[in-house]
Every structure is written in structure tokens, then in C-alpha cells.
Amino acid sequence: MSSLLLLALFISVDVLAQQDAKIKITGNVKDELKAPMPGVTIINQTSKAGVNTDGNGNFAIDAQRGDTLVARLIGYEPHVFVINRTIDFDITMKAANSSLNEVVVVGFGQQKKISLVGAQSTVKVEELKQPVANLSAALAGRISGLVGVQRSGLPGSNSADLWIRGISTFNRSGNNAGPLIVVDGVQGRDINSFDPEDIASFTILKDASATAVYGVAGANGVIIVNTKKGVSGKTNLMFNYNHGVTSFTKVPELTDGVMYMMLRNEAQRNSGLTPEYSNNTINSTILKEDPYLYPNVDWMEALFNDVSQNRRANFSARGGSDNSNYYVSLAYYDEESLLKTDALQNYNASTRYKRYNFTSNVSMNWTRTTKFDLGVQGFISTTNTPDVGPEDAFANVMQTNPVLYPVMYPGNLVPSVNSEGAQPNPYAQITQTGYRNNFQNQVYSNARLTQDLKFLLPGLSVYGLFSFDVYNSHMIRRYRERSGYLINKARPYNADGSMNLNLIDPGKDDLSYERENNSNRQFYVEGALNYTRDFGPKNHLTAMLLYNQREEVLAFAGDATGSLPYRSMGLAGRATYSYDDKYFGEVNFGYNGSENFAPSRKFGFFPSFGVGWVLSNEDFFEPLSGVFQFFKLRYSDGLVGDGGNGGRRFGYLTLVATNPGNEDVGLDFGTSSGRRRYDGTVITDYGSNVTWAESRKQDLGVEFRTLNDRLSVTADIFKEKRTGVFLQRQSLSSFVGLNSNPWGNLGKIENKGFDATVELMPVKIAPEMTLDMRATFTYNRDKVLENDQPKQPFDYMERRGTNYNAIFGYVAEGLFADQAEIDKHADQSLFGTPRPGDIKYKDMNGDGFINANDQTRIGNGDVPTTIYGIGFNLSWKNFYIGAFFQGVSGADRLLTGDGILPFNNSTGPERSNLFAVAEDRWTEDNPNPNAFYPRLAYGNAANKNNAATSSWWVKDIDFLRLKTADLGYNLPKGTLRRIGMKNARVYVQGLNLFYWSKFDLWDPELNTGNGTRYPNTRSVNVGIQANF
Incomplete structure (x- = not known):
């Protein structure tokens, strides 16, 4: 018995000894970019012992189970961990709230902000959460270097045209001049497909150093959007709803x-x-x-109604553990137009846009070195409109005068007029002609697998990304043209008092049916090797080598060529080096292939480099450290490519005409009276010698912080010269006989400018009151260097040396006061016989005649040269108020079209409405030389002089707009905790509330010469946001 007691006592003492025994704790410390972190202090808070990590971020320290350890390094948040069963730790240090260690998004990865040598800008995602259907409409003026113009306010179609640092090509349509969009690492997605609440970061890349890794796709700049991901911790639920007019x-x-x-x-x-x-x-x-x-x-x-409604809702869940996390959200957006409907019809012809978004991002650590990310996003939308589009409603108004006919006749009969080519009734067009319903769905999916290869080489990792995106649309059209009636003006009423109406345009009440389907699929594959390593405490090196491939298939292509997959592929590389957080260098390259060029010219190589110098980290800068807490210079230079092909795929292949009489092929010689044609001639679209256009981009930037880090400034001057731009030859003589001139690498265009961002960090201006501000400024000026046009007879006619979007026409010198002035002036009979009150044009070459040789540059065009924004946020206790102003300068609008030029194109009683400003006109009784309109005339011939394109009709459309205004209240947290909520706020938000402009005919942003576009809208929304 005593032996058993001794044995039990021995075992107990041994167990206690093991519990008190110290064990060796090991681990590795990295930053958020997975770079090893030397010099991190690991402290055992129980024993007070401490060690530092070595050059590879490794450490070893003695501890007991239950001890609390903490990892510390200046500029990073402390990382606390407790010793239980795990004895080997992988620790990720998060940068503290300091711009020195801030991690930012770059092409195909992330970098510390201090190490950037390329030009890029970001925007706080909170600024993007506006009551708009399309995210692009919220961007103008908020990001330096980004030029944005909203051309329409139509629900579902109110996206903005975007350019990074202006236009650097000869074709601004479609995506030819716009930036590349990258969402969650996948190229070619649409930022307007995402709900603003789901956006985690928004970055634009502007210079060659920043965009070179995207090759030709990034020639016009890059916008990188990342959606929200999960975080470790308890599930956080967020609900946001707002409703507005x-x-x-x-x-x-x-x-x-x-x-x-x-x-x-x-x-x-x-x-x-x-x-x-x-x-x-x-x-x-x-x-x-x-x-x-x-x-x-x-x-x-x-x-149109006076007001309509919009609604937005978003619900999300976010959380996870150390091994897995998730972010899931559902969103709803609904906006009605201001177009009226007819309640008597048994179908829905309202204009309404509804969209349902979903986002799901899941991350899993399969092992300590293997991570898997899966993202699925998309939307389902329906757009309902009248059969005659809402945009056409404004064109119809401009072409229908107010005394032509009433809105409707009794009995819901449609008024019309007995005239060939009569203008249809605008009200009947939107309420009586049927409807269109367009159902769309888009699914984006991407899977990423990341493997740490530190067992092969410290700092080495690899990842693979696969994406499959699919879009489908299904449009149903139900349409009709109802019968039109005209009142008998000789005997308007019958004996019984009913209206005497004549049927002049037979129609039908039954709705016809059509449908249209569209679909496309995109496959994207990307794989990359990444290397990051510290060599000692001061030397940091990173490298990346990446391959990507993209394929797009149009399921409902209109021809055999269009049915072939659109494919692109490329290699990209980047290497960066930094020394002591003072000196930074970076080299990049893109190597891309295109189907548009002959095999021998299919691939292009586009390198770039950048350097940076943080002067504030130098010893000699110490005397200035009280003024500038941070000061950095950077420069980048490099090439990017442009694979535009002039519109036809595989254009390097020759074509042989097989259909005699086709105007696009063959040769024609002589004039129309003595023309001789040769059919079946071999022609070439642009030939096998054509290759990539190239842009050299240069950027010099400065960044500094002052006023004790409260004020930060980032400014860049930039220059881009693009050569070999695709253009159709214009210098060929008509004697050659070609009906369609070939394309070639003919164009040259230059773009210069300056952009800047100024930020004031939150500062206390009164007890419990703080203020922060942000301002952006972008200026650019493009210049055409070569366009292959024939040499002009006079220098002022030359388009070389002007901006691409310039307006050319006659210079108006005022209005003719009387016949004597007409007699003294140059002969203007090209437009008919001038009369007093007509526009007088400048004789540019002094030959005594006004003709085409007197046309010159008269306007800049509708793309502004300057765009700026300034905003502030003011908070006091639980209240906050904010506003953002956006403005543009250097934009002109040429007035043209029905309505704006009085009684031009008036071929019958139905044509041309009239702007109220027409009362401000020249008359014999009031010969005002500064009137808005010259003398009024009727018909094309009589208006020929005054309707000519001239500076008289070019109007300044610069404006300053109160883009957003916010007022909100954060509910007390003590009250919220009692009802199970973390935080909540109620708010009022206004969008596009006011604008100031010399131009007051219509909203200056609209892309129209006579107001025939659906106007931009203002909205006032009331909302609530709550977190649980």
C-alpha cells in the first residue's frame, strides 16, 4: 500500500514539473504583403523576457503554457497571442494608422505606399455610397487624374464617360479611349455592375510604371476595384436602406x-x-x-412628372476565424423615371429600372501555407420602358410645336396631322405604342489558390486565378401604332355635340410581339510567381512574373467572324528594390499578343521604370522636419501599347471583292458623269506591316505632409506621346480610285497635364468638433501631331496642333446692322443673300469671299480640360454634415439641331418647337447686336447663313455643381447596446442639388446640341444604417 502511495506522489510531482517547465516557442513574422519582418520584438508579458526576429522574420523564445506574448514594431499594431497547444506561430503584422506603412493596391498586387514610384490615386469608399444606379456617376472630381462626365440621367443608363488624364487617342467611342477596369483581379468587368456598399477599395493607375504590367490593355490607364472580403471575429451584420425623391x-x-x-x-x-x-x-x-x-x-x-422615386437597400454579413472568413451581401436598387404613363392601358409602359445584386467572398486557409479564395458576384436587372425610348421623347418634343394638336382627343384617341412625314404625337409615343422589357443577368466568378513556397526559398509564393463571367439578356418588345385622328376644323362638332374627327392614319390596338436575346462568356486565367525578401534591416527586394490569358465568346454573334472567340494573352513582370525606406527603384514590363496583327508582328514588348526618393528620411533634411514631416520625389518613364485595329478583326488579311457593285470594294475613276468602275479588285484593310501603336508616358511627382502630418499633398506633372495610332488614310488622292482608303499606323497625338490631391486630416476646431477636407484638381491638354490629312492651304485651317475634340467652323464677328455693312463686308453669298440681322463671318484669308477656306478652330469640344472637386466633413458630438462640390472648365457645346436653331428644318407645320430664349432675337425694331439669336428666318434655305457651324453657336458649358450634401446623426451607443445593436445612424443625402453655369438652356453635362437627352436628376434621400 505504501508503495502505491509513493508511486502516485511521484507521478503528481512529475506532472506539476512538466506544467511549470519552459517550452521553446518558434515562429515567423510577416507584414500584410507576406514579406519577412526583421527586428520585431517578441515579449513574454509573463516572464518579461524578449527576443527580436532575425533577417527572415524568424524567432524563438522560451515560455510556459498559458503565457501571453506580444509582437511589437513601430508603425505596426501590436499582435497578442497566448501559448496553449500551438508552439509554432505564423504572425501577420498589420500596419498602424500611419501613411508610412500604409499598404495600397497596385497592378497584380499590393505595396507599401511609401515605396510607390508610379502615379496612382485612391478614393475613400465612403464617398462612393451615393443613391445612383451606376458607380461611375459618383466618381467625377473625387479622384485626381480621372475625368468623368455624366451624359444622361435616364434610370439604368446614367453612367458616366470616364477618361484617365484625358484623351490620348483618335477614337473616343466605346472603350477605345476609356480605362481598363479590373475588379477583384479580373480584367474587363464593368464597375457599374457592383453595389457601392460592396466596394472595399478604388484605385486608378495613371502612368507607365503603374500600368505597364497590364500591357496594351492598360494603355489608357487602369481602374482597380476590390470588393469587400471577410475578417476574423464574430459575425457583423449591416443593413442600409434609403428612400428618395x-x-x-x-x-x-x-x-x-x-x-x-x-x-x-x-x-x-x-x-x-x-x-x-x-x-x-x-x-x-x-x-x-x-x-x-x-x-x-x-x-x-x-x-413628365415633377418628381419620382428611388430606393436602395443593402444587407451584409461579415466574419470568420483565423482559418476562414466570409463576406456576403444582398442589395436592391429601384428607380423610376419622370415620364408619365396612361392608366387606361392594360400594360405597363412606365420607365423603371430594378436591380438585385449579390456578392459572396470566402477565404480559407487550407494549410498554414495554402490559401483559397472564392468570389461570386453578380446582378439581375429589369428595365421597363415605352416602346419608343425615353431618350426619343425629348427629340419628339423638340420637333413638335405647342399648337400642332392637343395631347389627346376625348375617348383616348390619338391626335395627328394630315401631312407627309408628320411628326408623331410625343405623348402617344410614350404611352400608347407598347413597351419593352429587358431582363439582364450577370455572374462574375473567380477562384484563387495561393501557395507559400518558403520551404523551397524564403519569400517565394505562387498563385493561380481562374475566372468565368457570363452575361445574358432577354428583351421582349410589345408594340403597336395606334390610329391617328384630325379634327375637322371646318365643322369641328357634330349635331350631338361630339367631335367630328377624321381618321387620317389607320393603325391598330393589338400589340405585336418581338424578342431579342444576347449573351457572352469570358474566361480568364492568371498565374504568377511572387518573391519578397529582406536582406538585412535596410534592403528590401520584390519580384513578380505573371502570365494571363483571356477569351470572350459572343453567343449570339451576327456573323461568322464575330462568332470566333476574342483572345488575348500576355506576360508581365515587375521587380522593386528599396534601401532604408529612402531610395526606391522599380522596373516593369508587359509582353502582349494580339489577333489583329500578322504573325510576325503579333507580339509587342512594353517596358517601364520608376525611381523614388524620400528626402525626409535623409539626415540633411532634419532642419526642415518641423515644416515637412514627409517629403518624397518620384519619376517614371515607359512605353505602353495600343492594339486598336480600326474596327475589323484580322485586318492584316487581304480581301477579294466577289460582289460586283459593292461600293466598299473595287476602283472608281472619273467624275459622276464619266465614271468608270472595275469590280473584283483585290483590296487590303490595312495589311501585314501594321503593328502596335506605342505611347511613351512620363511622370514627375511630389508628395509631402506638413502641419504635423495634418495636411498632405500629392502632385504630378505628366506627358504622353502616342505614335502609330490607327487611322484611315486621308492623304491619298482621289486619282487612286479607292472607295475605302486603307488603315495604317499614321496618327500621332500628345497629351500633357497636371493633377493634384490635397487632404486635410481631421482636426479639432472646437470642443467635440472636427473638420476634414479633400480637394482634387486635374488639367490636361491633348494635341494632334499627325492625322494624315492633306496639307491645308492656310495654317489656321490645320487640325494638327489642336486638340482632338476641337470644333471647327466660321468665326462670327457679330450681326449685320444694315445693308451698308453687308455691302462693305466680304462676299457671303455662299449661304444665300445675307440680310440685316444675319451672322457676319470673319474673312480669315482676306480674299474677299467667305467659304470653306475661312473655317478654323472655334471651340474646345465637350470633354473638359480641367476637372476639380472640393469637399468637407464636419462632425460635432453625434452629428455630422458634409458636402462635395465638383466642377469642370474648358468645355464647349456646339448648338445644333431641331428647336435650338429656330425654324431650321421646318419642312411642314409639325416641325420644330422653339426655346423660350428665342424672344431674345435681333429685329428691325430692336437691332440688338448682343441678342442670343440673329434675325428669325423660315426653312433650310433662308436659315442657311445663320445655321452654318460658327462660333456664334459655340457656348461655354463650364459649371460648378453641388454634387452631394450629407447630414446625419449617430445614435448613442449606450442606447444601442441595450437593444443588441453595435452602431446605427440616420441620415439625409442630397445628390446633384444645384449647379452654377453660364449655360442655362439645359444641364451642361448632357451630350446634346439641342437638349434632346433625358436630363440629369437631383435626388434627396432619407436613410438608416445599422450594425448588429
Whole structure:
């Protein structure tokens, strides 16, 4: 028995001894970029012992189970861990809230902000959370270097045109001048497909050093968007909902019926014609005797409501553990247009856009060295419109005068006129012609596998990315054209009092049916080797080698060529080196292949380099450290390519005409009276010698912080010269006989500018009150160096040396005051016989005649040269208020089209409405030389002089807009905790509330010469956001 007691006592003492025994704890410390971190202090808070990590980030320290250890390094958040069963740790240190160690997104990866040598800009994602359907509409003015213009406010179509540092090519349509969009590492996605609440970061890359790794795809700059990912910790639930009302920012102001008839009569008298409207008709309209016989319709009021509604909701869940995490969200957006509908119809012709978004991002650590990320995002949307599109409604208004007919006749009958090519009734077009319903769905999916290869070489890792994206649309069209009626003005009413209407345009009430399907699929594969290593405490090296391949298939292609997959492939590489956080160097390259060129010219190589110098880390900078807490210079230089092909795939292959008479092929010699044609001629689209266009991009940047790190400034000057741009030859003589001139690497264009960002960090300006501010500025000026046009007879006619988007025409010198002035002036009879009150044009070459040789540059075009923004946020206790102003400068609009040029194209009684500003015109009784309009004339021939493209019609469309205004209140956390909520806020947000501009005919951003676009809208939304 005593032996058993001794044995039990021995075992107990041994177990206690093992519990108190020290064990060897080992581990490795890396930063968020997976770079080893030497010099990190590991402290055992129980025993107070401490060690430092070695050059590879490794450490070993003695501890007991239950001890608490902490890893510390200046500029990083402390990392605390407890010793239980695990004795080998992999630790990731997170940068503290300091820009010195801030990690930012770059092409195909991340870097410390201090090490950047390329030009790039970011925006706080909170600034993107606006009540808009398309994310691009929220960007203008918020990011330096990004030029954005919103061309329409139509629900679902209110995206913005985007350019990075302006236009550097000869083709601004489609994606030819726009940036490459990269979302979650996958190229070619649409930023407008994502809900703003799901965006984690938004970055634009601007220079060659930043974009070279994307090769030709990044020639016009790159926008990188990352969606939110999961985080370790308990699940966090977030719900955000807002509801708002929308209205137009500005609609064109048109004349009423009485003024219209008086001005039309005046124009006809000025043109030697008999006035159309009698005094009796005008008086009867004034007295409102009969709205069917003497209509006076405000078509804007007839077609549009004063307000409509929009709604947005987002619900997300976020959380995870050390081994896996997730982010999942669902979003809903719904916006109605201001177009009216007819409740009597048994179908829905309202204009409404609905979208349902979903996002799911899951990350899993399969092993200590293997990580898997899976992301699936997408949307389902429906767009319902009248069969005649909402944009066309404005064109119809501009072509329909207010006295043509009433909105509708009794019995819901459609008014019309008995005239060939009669203008259809605008109200009937949007309410009586049927509807279109477009169902769309988009799914983005990407899977990434990352493997740490430190067992082969410390700092080495590899990843593979596969993405499959699919888009489908299904459009149903139900349409009809209803019968049109005209009141019998000789006997307008029958004996029983009913209207006497004549059927003049037979139609039908039944709806016809059509449908249209569209679909495309994209496959994207990417694989990369990454290496990051510290050599001693001061030397840091990284390298990347990457391969990618992309394929897009159009499932409903219109021809055999279009059905072939669109493919691209490329290699990219990058190497960076930094010494002591003072000196930085980087080299990049892109090597890309294109199907557009002959095999011998299919691939292009585009290198770049960048250097940076942090002067504030130098000893000699110490005397200035009180003024500048951080000061950095950087420079980059490199080439990027452009594989534009002029529109046809495989254009290096020759074509042989097989269809005689085809105007696009063959040779023609002689004039129209003595023409001789040769069919079946071999032609070439652009030939096998054509290759990549190249852009050399240079950037010099400075970054500094002052006022004790409260104020930061980033500024860049840049220059880009693009050569070998695809253009169709224009210098070939007509004697060659070609009907379609070949393409070639002919164009040259240059772009220079400056952009800057200024940020004021939150500063305390009063007890419990803080203020922060942010301002951006972008200026660029492009210049055409070569366009292959024939040499012009006079230098002022030359388009070389002007910006690509420049407007050319005649220089207006005012209005002719009288016949004597006309007689003294150069011969202007090219446009007919000039009369007093007509526009007078400058004789540029002094030959005494006004003709095409007097045309010169008269405007900059509608793409601004300068875009800027300034915003602030002010908080006091639980309240906050903020505002953001956005402006543009250097943009012009050429006025042209129906309505804006009075009674031009007036071929019948139905054509041309009239802007109210037409009252400000030149007349013999009031010969105002500064009137908005010259003398009124009627018809094309009489208006030929005044309708010529000239500086008279070029208007300054610069503006400053209050883009957003916010007012909110954060509910007290003590109250929220009692009901199980972490935080919550209620808020009011306004969008596009006001703007100031010299141009007051319509919203200056609209891409229209006569106001015939759906206007931009303002909205005021009330919302609530809560976290659980």
C-alpha cells in the first residue's frame, strides 16, 4: 500500500514539473504583403523576457503554457497571442494608422505606399455610397487624374464617360479611349455592375510604371476595384436602406403656343413668305376658346412628372476565424423615371429600372501555407420602358410645336396631322405604342489558390486565378401604332355635340410581339510567381512574373467572324528594390499578343521604370522636419501599347471583292458623269506591316505632409506621346480610285497635364468638433501631331496642333446692322443673300469671299480640360454634415439641331418647337447686336447663313455643381447596446442639388446640341444604417 502511495506522489510531482517547465516557442513574422519582418520584438508579458526576429522574420523564445506574448514594431499594431497547444506561430503584422506603412493596391498586387514610384490615386469608399444606379456617376472630381462626365440621367443608363488624364487617342467611342477596369483581379468587368456598399477599395493607375504590367490593355490607364472580403471575429451584420425623391436638374424652357405662332409668323415674313397663323387663331388661343381647335400644349408638362422615386437597400454579413472568413451581401436598387404613363392601358409602359445584386467572398486557409479564395458576384436587372425610348421623347418634343394638336382627343384617341412625314404625337409615343422589357443577368466568378513556397526559398509564393463571367439578356418588345385622328376644323362638332374627327392614319390596338436575346462568356486565367525578401534591416527586394490569358465568346454573334472567340494573352513582370525606406527603384514590363496583327508582328514588348526618393528620411533634411514631416520625389518613364485595329478583326488579311457593285470594294475613276468602275479588285484593310501603336508616358511627382502630418499633398506633372495610332488614310488622292482608303499606323497625338490631391486630416476646431477636407484638381491638354490629312492651304485651317475634340467652323464677328455693312463686308453669298440681322463671318484669308477656306478652330469640344472637386466633413458630438462640390472648365457645346436653331428644318407645320430664349432675337425694331439669336428666318434655305457651324453657336458649358450634401446623426451607443445593436445612424443625402453655369438652356453635362437627352436628376434621400 505504501508503495502505491509513493508511486502516485511521484507521478503528481512529475506532472506539476512538466506544467511549470519552459517550452521553446518558434515562429515567423510577416507584414500584410507576406514579406519577412526583421527586428520585431517578441515579449513574454509573463516572464518579461524578449527576443527580436532575425533577417527572415524568424524567432524563438522560451515560455510556459498559458503565457501571453506580444509582437511589437513601430508603425505596426501590436499582435497578442497566448501559448496553449500551438508552439509554432505564423504572425501577420498589420500596419498602424500611419501613411508610412500604409499598404495600397497596385497592378497584380499590393505595396507599401511609401515605396510607390508610379502615379496612382485612391478614393475613400465612403464617398462612393451615393443613391445612383451606376458607380461611375459618383466618381467625377473625387479622384485626381480621372475625368468623368455624366451624359444622361435616364434610370439604368446614367453612367458616366470616364477618361484617365484625358484623351490620348483618335477614337473616343466605346472603350477605345476609356480605362481598363479590373475588379477583384479580373480584367474587363464593368464597375457599374457592383453595389457601392460592396466596394472595399478604388484605385486608378495613371502612368507607365503603374500600368505597364497590364500591357496594351492598360494603355489608357487602369481602374482597380476590390470588393469587400471577410475578417476574423464574430459575425457583423449591416443593413442600409434609403428612400428618395428625384427631379430634373434642368429642363429646356420652351415658348408657349401664342409666342410660338407670333415668332413663326415673324420668321416667315422675314423670309418673304405669307404668315401662317391668323390674328383670329392667335386671339382664340390666347382666350383658350377651345383646347382641341386651338391647342396650346406644354409638351414638357404633358410628358413628365415633377418628381419620382428611388430606393436602395443593402444587407451584409461579415466574419470568420483565423482559418476562414466570409463576406456576403444582398442589395436592391429601384428607380423610376419622370415620364408619365396612361392608366387606361392594360400594360405597363412606365420607365423603371430594378436591380438585385449579390456578392459572396470566402477565404480559407487550407494549410498554414495554402490559401483559397472564392468570389461570386453578380446582378439581375429589369428595365421597363415605352416602346419608343425615353431618350426619343425629348427629340419628339423638340420637333413638335405647342399648337400642332392637343395631347389627346376625348375617348383616348390619338391626335395627328394630315401631312407627309408628320411628326408623331410625343405623348402617344410614350404611352400608347407598347413597351419593352429587358431582363439582364450577370455572374462574375473567380477562384484563387495561393501557395507559400518558403520551404523551397524564403519569400517565394505562387498563385493561380481562374475566372468565368457570363452575361445574358432577354428583351421582349410589345408594340403597336395606334390610329391617328384630325379634327375637322371646318365643322369641328357634330349635331350631338361630339367631335367630328377624321381618321387620317389607320393603325391598330393589338400589340405585336418581338424578342431579342444576347449573351457572352469570358474566361480568364492568371498565374504568377511572387518573391519578397529582406536582406538585412535596410534592403528590401520584390519580384513578380505573371502570365494571363483571356477569351470572350459572343453567343449570339451576327456573323461568322464575330462568332470566333476574342483572345488575348500576355506576360508581365515587375521587380522593386528599396534601401532604408529612402531610395526606391522599380522596373516593369508587359509582353502582349494580339489577333489583329500578322504573325510576325503579333507580339509587342512594353517596358517601364520608376525611381523614388524620400528626402525626409535623409539626415540633411532634419532642419526642415518641423515644416515637412514627409517629403518624397518620384519619376517614371515607359512605353505602353495600343492594339486598336480600326474596327475589323484580322485586318492584316487581304480581301477579294466577289460582289460586283459593292461600293466598299473595287476602283472608281472619273467624275459622276464619266465614271468608270472595275469590280473584283483585290483590296487590303490595312495589311501585314501594321503593328502596335506605342505611347511613351512620363511622370514627375511630389508628395509631402506638413502641419504635423495634418495636411498632405500629392502632385504630378505628366506627358504622353502616342505614335502609330490607327487611322484611315486621308492623304491619298482621289486619282487612286479607292472607295475605302486603307488603315495604317499614321496618327500621332500628345497629351500633357497636371493633377493634384490635397487632404486635410481631421482636426479639432472646437470642443467635440472636427473638420476634414479633400480637394482634387486635374488639367490636361491633348494635341494632334499627325492625322494624315492633306496639307491645308492656310495654317489656321490645320487640325494638327489642336486638340482632338476641337470644333471647327466660321468665326462670327457679330450681326449685320444694315445693308451698308453687308455691302462693305466680304462676299457671303455662299449661304444665300445675307440680310440685316444675319451672322457676319470673319474673312480669315482676306480674299474677299467667305467659304470653306475661312473655317478654323472655334471651340474646345465637350470633354473638359480641367476637372476639380472640393469637399468637407464636419462632425460635432453625434452629428455630422458634409458636402462635395465638383466642377469642370474648358468645355464647349456646339448648338445644333431641331428647336435650338429656330425654324431650321421646318419642312411642314409639325416641325420644330422653339426655346423660350428665342424672344431674345435681333429685329428691325430692336437691332440688338448682343441678342442670343440673329434675325428669325423660315426653312433650310433662308436659315442657311445663320445655321452654318460658327462660333456664334459655340457656348461655354463650364459649371460648378453641388454634387452631394450629407447630414446625419449617430445614435448613442449606450442606447444601442441595450437593444443588441453595435452602431446605427440616420441620415439625409442630397445628390446633384444645384449647379452654377453660364449655360442655362439645359444641364451642361448632357451630350446634346439641342437638349434632346433625358436630363440629369437631383435626388434627396432619407436613410438608416445599422450594425448588429
